[in-house]
Amino acid sequence: MESILITGASGFIGSFIVEEALKRKFGVWAGIRSSSSREYLRNRKIHILELDFAHPNELRAQLSGHKGTYNKFDYIIHCAGVTKCTDKREFDRVNYLQTKYFVDTLRELNMIPKQFIYISTLSVFGPVHEKTYQPITEEDSPMPNTAYGLSKLKAELYIQSIPGFPYVFYRPTGVYGPREMDYFLMAKSILNHMDFSVGFKRQDLTFVYVKDIVQAVFLGIEKQVSRRAYFLADGKVYKSRTFSDLIQKELGNPFVIRLKCPLILLKVVSLLAEFIATRSGKSSTLNSDKYKIMKQRNWQCDITPAMKELGYVPEYDLEKGVKEAIAWYKNEGWL
Numbered sequence: 001m002e003s004i005l006i007t008g009a010s011g012f013i014g015s016f017i018v019e020e021a022l023k024r025k026f027g028v029w030a031g032i033r034s035s036s037s038r039e040y041l042r043n044r045k046i047h048i049l050e051l052d053f054a055h056p057n058e059l060r061a062q063l064s065g066h067k068g069t070y071n072k073f074d075y076i077i078h079c080a081g082v083t084k085c086t087d088k089r090e091f092d093r094v095n096y097l098q099t100k101y102f103v104d105t106l107r108e109l110n111m112i113p114k115q116f117i118y119i120s121t122l123s124v125f126g127p128v129h130e131k132t133y134q135p136i137t138e139e140d141s142p143m144p145n146t147a148y149g150l151s152k153l154k155a156e157l158y159i160q161s162i163p164g165f166p167y168v169f170y171r172p173t174g175v176y177g178p179r180e181m182d183y184f185l186m187a188k189s190i191l192n193h194m195d196f197s198v199g200f201k202r203q204d205l206t207f208v209y210v211k212d213i214v215q216a217v218f219l220g221i222e223k224q225v226s227r228r229a230y231f232l233a234d235g236k237v238y239k240s241r242t243f244s245d246l247i248q249k250e251l252g253n254p255f256v257i258r259l260k261c262p263l264i265l266l267k268v269v270s271l272l273a274e275f276i277a278t279r280s281g282k283s284s285t286l287n288s289d290k291y292k293i294m295k296q297r298n299w300q301c302d303i304t305p306a307m308k309e310l311g312y313v314p315e316y317d318l319e320k321g322v323k324e325a326i327a328w329y330k331n332e333g334w335l
Contacts, residue, residue, distance in 0.1 A: 003070065005113075007031035007051065007102075008079030012179050013119060013210055015040035017077055020214045022046070029066075029073065031080065040179065053080060053098035060105050072111040075221060078102065079119045081152075084283040084290075088147040095151035100158050107162070115166050115226065117217055120156055122173045122206075122231060123149035127296045133204055135300040138229060146289040156229070168220050169229035170213060173299055176321060177210030178328035182285060184335075187247045187326060191335055195244045195258045198266050198294045203240040206233040206299045209316035209324075219310040231301035234314040234321075246319055250326035251335070267291050 004021050008014040009030030021028045022045055030041050031051045041048065049066060052058040081095045099118070106112055126144040128136045144150045159167045176183040189195060216232055248256055261269075270291035277284035306312040316324070329335040 001025065001027045002074040003027040003029065004075045004077065005029045005031050005049065005073040006077045006079060007053075008081060008119075009046075010036040010038060010041060011079060012177075012181075013175065013213060014077075014079035015179065016177070016210050016214050017079065017217060018046060019043075020218060024218065026075075051080075053094075053102055056101045056105065059101060060109065063105055063111060064109055067109060067111055072109075073113050075115050075117065076106070076113045077117040077119070077217060081119075083148060084285065084287065085147075086278050086281055086283050088289075091147040091151040092154070095148070096154040096158070099155040103159060103162070103165070107165075112165065115168055115221060115224070116159070117168050117170065117220065118155065118159060119213075120152045120169045120171045120229070121149065122171050122233075122299065122301055123293065124153040124156060124171060125149075125301075127292075127298070129298050129300075130296070133202070133298050133300065135302045136231070136298075137302040138231070138305065146292050148289050160227075166226045168225055168227075170216060170220075170232055171229060171301070172208045172213050172232040173206040173301060175208055175210055175213060177325050178332075180210070180325070183243075183325070184329060185285060186244065187251070187329060187335060190244060190247050190256055191251055191254060193254060193256055195248075195256050197240050197244070197258065197260050199263045199297070200260065201297055203297045204300050205238045205240060205243070206236070206301060207238065207243070207318055207321070208232045208234055208314070209321035212312075212314045212316055215315065216306060216310060216312050219312055223310055225309060228305075228309070230306040230310065230312075231303050232306060232312075233301055233303050234317050235303055236317055237300055238318055242318060243322070246322040247326060250323055263295055266294065 004026040006014050006017050009018050010032045029047045029049045031049050034050050051062055124144055125136050125142045128140050142153050144153050270286050270288055273284045274287040
């Protein structure tokens with residue numbers, strides 16, 4: 001039985017990867033912090049491995065202990081990271097430095113797997129082709145304009161710099177599905193009869209359902225690809241209102257007041273929300289990074305390499321995905 005370590009296993013994407021790995025009869029280790037929720041990790045076949053990425057010596061002892069008992073992992077899927085922080089420096093510390101510590105420790109302990117899969121983001125590229133609305137391709141030069149995107153890019157570049165290191169990067173666009181919080185807040189707002197959109201200029205949006213990311217990850221393992229990076233989306237381009245319209249439909253078409261917010265107003269509100277959150281020591285969904293993401297007009301990306309090299313065929317378009325996600329939120333009592 002091949003072994004697989006999934007870091008960030010208690011999170012949104014990680015927990016879905018754990019479930020698929022169990023179905024495929026891998027020996028599954030869920031790499032989590034001691035404080036992490038285990039709500040989606042209740043299957044008895046899951047081995048829990050507490051990992052302290054913030055402290056290299058502690059991490060070395062934890063991984064070394066595992067190696068002494070079980071040997072090294074065949075595959076590692078690194079989902080652990082942060083998408084929102086009270087302090088922007090935290091992005092760099094967690095997404096870049098802790099990934100570097102992790103990779104360095106694996107090399108020191110001779111625990112390099114057959115494949116090191118890093119869940120990155122389309123945000124590593126930032127606002128590319130904003131005037132032409134052409135899909136972002138792997139030939140484009142990354143120019144991230146958010147602390148989050150920059151931290152993920154730095155991790156990518158460090159991993160790429162290691163000769164022969166068997167990485168595969170997945171760069172999904174907007175990821176949604178059951179257990180996800182940000183799009184859930186959008187659904188909750190619509191249920192409360194309010195919907196917000198931003199800016200008056202054309203915006204091309206792309207999305208990917210969480211189960212399609214999982215599909216791509218395991219296709220990459222089957223194909224044994226190495227030292228490659230892939231964009232992931234569902235292959236369609238959507239107008240800014242499509243997502244909220246589909247949510248509204250699945251919620252039984254409640255009456256909705258639609259507010260279109262000018263970018264300058266969003267910027268002021270985002271900076272204010274960030275300031276208040278920082279003072280209170282909490283992270284805010286609305287912040288300067290989120291403003292830049294919402295301001296970006298072109299989120300198209302080229303998924304042809306994933307389709308050709310992996311055989312990736314997205315199973316969920318937005319309509320099918322929203323239907324399944326909203327049904328889950330209702331069933332779980334979130335909505």
